[in-house]
Amino acid sequence: MEIEAKMEKRVQGSLLRSNIFRPIFTSFLSSQEGGIIFALIIMCLTIAFINPAFVSKYNLTTLILGFSFISIVAFGETIVLISGEIDLSIGAIAGLSGIGSAWLMVNSGLSPVLAIVAGLAMGAACGFVNGFLITKIRLNSFIVTLGTMEAFSGLIMVITKGWAIVRIPESIFFLGRGQVLGVPIPVVIMTAILIYLSFTLKSTVFGQRVYLLGGSEIAARVVGINVEKMKIIIFTLSGILSASAGILMVARLTSGQPTVGQYWLLPSIAAAVIGGTSLTGGRGRLIGTLAGAAILGVLQNAIAILGISPYWERTIIGTVVVLAVTVDVIRQRTGYLKMIERMIKKQ
Amino acid sequence: MQDKDAMVLMKTENIVKKFGGITALNKVNFPVYKDEIVGLVGDNGAGKSTLIKILSGVYLPEEGEIFFKGKKISFKNPRQAREIGIETVYQDLALAPNMDVSMNMFAGREFVSFDLKILKVLDKRKMVQEATHTLKDVLGITISSDAMGLPVLNLSGGQQQAVAIGRAIYSQPKLLIMDEPIAAISVKERGKVLGLMKKLKERGISIIFISHNLDEIFSVVDRIVVLNRGCLVRDVKRQDTCLEEVVTVMLGGESRNN
Numbered sequence: 258m259e260i261e262a263k264m265e266k267r268v269q270g271s272l273l274r275s276n277i278f279r280p281i282f283t284s285f286l287s288s289q290e291g292g293i294i295f296a297l298i299i300m301c302l303t304i305a306f307i308n309p310a311f312v313s314k315y316n317l318t319t320l321i322l323g324f325s326f327i328s329i330v331a332f333g334e335t336i337v338l339i340s341g342e343i344d345l346s347i348g349a350i351a352g353l354s355g356i357g358s359a360w361l362m363v364n365s366g367l368s369p370v371l372a373i374v375a376g377l378a379m380g381a382a383c384g385f386v387n388g389f390l391i392t393k394i395r396l397n398s399f400i401v402t403l404g405t406m407e408a409f410s411g412l413i414m415v416i417t418k419g420w421a422i423v424r425i426p427e428s429i430f431f432l433g434r435g436q437v438l439g440v441p442i443p444v445v446i447m448t449a450i451l452i453y454l455s456f457t458l459k460s461t462v463f464g465q466r467v468y469l470l471g472g473s474e475i476a477a478r479v480v481g482i483n484v485e486k487m488k489i490i491i492f493t494l495s496g497i498l499s500a501s502a503g504i505l506m507v508a509r510l511t512s513g514q515p516t517v518g519q520y521w522l523l524p525s526i527a528a529a530v531i532g533g534t535s536l537t538g539g540r541g542r543l544i545g546t547l548a549g550a551a552i553l554g555v556l557q558n559a560i561a562i563l564g565i566s567p568y569w570e571r572t573i574i575g576t577v578v579v580l581a582v583t584v585d586v587i588r589q590r591t592g593y594l595k596m597i598e599r600m601i602k603k604q
Numbered sequence: 605m606q607d608k609d610a611m612v613l614m615k616t617e618n619i620v621k622k623f624g625g626i627t628a629l630n631k632v633n634f635p636v637y638k639d640e641i642v643g644l645v646g647d648n649g650a651g652k653s654t655l656i657k658i659l660s661g662v663y664l665p666e667e668g669e670i671f672f673k674g675k676k677i678s679f680k681n682p683r684q685a686r687e688i689g690i691e692t693v694y695q696d697l698a699l700a701p702n703m704d705v706s707m708n709m710f711a712g713r714e715f716v717s718f719d720l721k722i723l724k725v726l727d728k729r730k731m732v733q734e735a736t737h738t739l740k741d742v743l744g745i746t747i748s749s750d751a752m753g754l755p756v757l758n759l760s761g762g763q764q765q766a767v768a769i770g771r772a773i774y775s776q777p778k779l780l781i782m783d784e785p786i787a788a789i790s791v792k793e794r795g796k797v798l799g800l801m802k803k804l805k806e807r808g809i810s811i812i813f814i815s816h817n818l819d820e821i822f823s824v825v826d827r828i829v830v831l832n833r834g835c836l837v838r839d840v841k842r843q844d845t846c847l848e849e850v851v852t853v854m855l856g857g858e859s860r861n862n
Contacts, residue, residue, distance in 0.1 A: 462714045462724040465703070469711050472700035479662070479698045480712030480771070481683025539702035 290533055290545040292584075297552055304559045311562055318441065324554030325447040326509075328547050329502040330518075331525035332454055333495035335546045338529055339458075340491050341471040341538025342398040346387060347499040347525060349409035351518030354380040354496075355503030356413050359422040359513030362429070369429045376504045377497055383409060384496020388489035406522075413515050422513030433509025443505045450498070455543045467491065471538030524553055527574070531581040552577065611637045612674075613810050614659075614690075614779055619668035621654050628654040630834040631668070636779060641801060641811045643821040643842075646831035647854055652814050653695075655831070656781050659812070660692040661685030673778075683712065691772035695784040697764055701757035705747060706731035708756055709738070709771045738770045743800060762793035769797070773804065780804065781812045786820065798824050818847055832856050 305311045330347050337344040358376025361367045367375065383405065390401045435442045458464035470477045470487060477484050499518070506517050530536065531552055532545025553574060560570050615635035621628045629651045636642055646652050657663045659670070661682040670677055672688055679685045682692075699708045707714075710731050717727035732752055739745045745766040747759065756764055765785065772780055782801070786794040801811055801824050815821050821828065828845060830838040830853045838845075838853045 457723070460725055460728075462716060462726055465707055465714070465726060466711065469700045469703050469707060472702035473698065475696075476698045476700040476703075476708070476711070479660075479682050479692070479694060481681060481686055482712050483683075539700070 290542055290548060293532055293545060293548040293552065293581075297548055297555065300552065300555055300559070304555070304563065308562050311558070316558070316562070320554055320558045321444055321551075322441045323557070324550045325441070325443045326502045326506055327521060327524050327528060327553070328447050328550040329443075329450060329505070330499050330521050331528040331546045331550055332450060332543050333498035334525045335529040335532070335534050335541050335543055336454070336458070336467060337398075337491055337495050338526075338534050338536060339471045339538060339541045340467050340488065341474065342391065342488065342491070343402065343526075343536075344384075344387065344492060344495050345399065345402040345522060346383065346406040346409055347495060348518040348521035349406045349413070350380050350383045350496050350499040351503030351506070351521055352413050352515070353383065353409045353503070353518075354500030355507040355517045356416055356422065356513045356515065358504050359425055359507050360416055362426055363422055363424055363513075369426045373429070373504055377500045380496040380498075380500020380503070381493050382496070384493040384499075385489060387496070388492030391492070392485035392488050410519075417513065417515040419515055421515065425507065425511055425513065427511075429508045430511055431508075433505055433507070433511070443509065446501070446505065450501075451543055451547060458543065463487075463490075468539055471535075471540070473539075524550070524574075527578045527581075528553060530578065530585075533585065535585075549581075612671075613638045614670070614672045616655075616659070617669045617671070619655070619658060619665045619670070621651075621658060621663060621665050627834050629658075629665070632831075632834070632836045634829060634836060635839075636810050636812060637827075638810060639805060639808055640826040641805055641813055641824050643825035643828045644812055644814045644831065645818065645821060645828060645850060645854060649833070650831040650854070651834040652831055653783065654834075656692065656783055656812065656814065659685070659779075660690060660781055686712075686775070686777075689775075689778035690781065691775065691777040691779070692781040693768050693772045693783065693785050695787065697768040699756050699764060699768055702755045704754060705739075705752050705756060705759075705767050706735040708767050709735045709774060711771075713775070734774075735767075735770065738774055739766055742773065743770060744796070761789045762796075765789050765793065765797065769800070773809070776807075777809060779810050779812070781814075783814045784816065785813075786815065786817075794820070818850060822847060830854055 301311070310316060330351055334344055334347055354376040357379045358372045361372040361375055362369050365372070387398070387402055387405055390396050390405075391398045432442055437445050456464075458467065466477065466482055466487060470482070470484060474484060477487075502521070503518050507513050510517070528549035529541060529546045531549030532542070532547070533549075534541030534546065556574055556577060557570060559565070560567060560573065565573075613636050615633070617633055619629050619632045619634070632651070632655060634655065644652050644655070654663065658665050661679040661684055664678075664680065672690070677688060679688070685692075700711070703711070706728070714724075715727040715730045715734070716724045717730075718725050732749075736747070736749075736752060739747060743766050745763065747763055747766075751759060751763075756767055759767070769782075769785070786797050789797070798820060801813065805811060813821065813825060822842065825842055827839070827841050828850060829836060830850060832854065833856070838850070
């Protein structure tokens, strides 16, 4: 017994001192994702302490389901931001693709599966148009996507004339309302996208080139990377992700509401920025964006559950976004990362 | 004369490049021979940068032709120039500050561990190994394995310089263009870079060396080419000229010897 205890102590000691554990600990604390996840946990604990109903299965499921749509859109926005551009049309693309696919299901006699594929293709086409205008006509992505945002939103009105599209085939409801082992399907899809795209960004040629492009477009050009092609792919990808979220939302609401995606733009940029994505490009991770989206979701949920007047919601969320950006800027300016490294080396 | 033609690695014929109404290069005939270091000098605005940007595939000339190893070539982008065997170390290095050493060195021709067409997985380990090896064995610069994983903005000026040079020489080019490669680094490191240039020449790499510092030019080059207002005004072997003459020609005056 005694020997075992001694051994365990030794193992623990060596773990703390070991060179494997320390960098993980250091990088967790000093990475923005680490800080954000830490803040998220503290927030959840505090809210749960004040009102235990927060941790009920029902509330948590609703909460996570709620921010999984935004997360999917925000993943696309994050990749665009890392590459040094911005996409303001994501909410409009989500709405247009969702509505378009609902319209096809109801009016064209297309099978639901084909209508969904057509919706995704619509999202891809919208993203492609953005990428094409930005690279071939050399326009600024902010202006291009500001324009296409209006244009795509306008098309939603042309299709719906402001009315919801109803009598959607029930066979697609499971996409928005079904569960796998108790986990809502949109959450499963969001997680699958997260894992696939995180791997792509971190470990593939394409992913690392996205960071390189955001860090220095000149560097990407002089080594012969086809910058135009990359940007078109990135915006198309963003369009497909937006379309997926829009279609899932239609399935969730069991009707094509013309307002789908209307309020997704700011939260998706906010989620990315809170999660540590740089607005000037070259830095960001999808796990951080997920944590950012979770923080926004928890804040909204807390406002409801703690009985705060819902009129405060937008003010509180806006304040959190500004705070997150401020912390990030201070962190970069003061070399906060190096400070923590030094602290840990001293131990 | 035929011997001299056989020794030509690359030459431009009547290259013209205009920006709006300004003629940046006017019928420039610029040869580079095998196994030599040629210094390209000229005052600001003389056309040095424009000329090397044409040779590295960044700009397209309006008129004129480029021959490489006797064959007429033209490239639309830097990738094509690199494929032919022309590499460039840019004045501002053109590194991505947020990426680590290996990604900066191998971007555009990354090592892939397995290739599923849409999913090309990087062979990070091999990239780091090759980067460390190139820096240490070829350039004599050691970067600790911790620093290898950091964004290059954390490295010293000399180390960043080494990364940019490493990127250019890894593929063993035939022609290396160095645009002000030592402007931003310490005196001690300058000596290293100049020494390296001589070593590369011995390995059969021709170098075009652009610098404002004529002492440095004179210390390594075999030949000096002077540009003035877009025209090639002097092409002379180092031993046949002197600093004063080059300065005079650079500034647009006639030299006393003529």
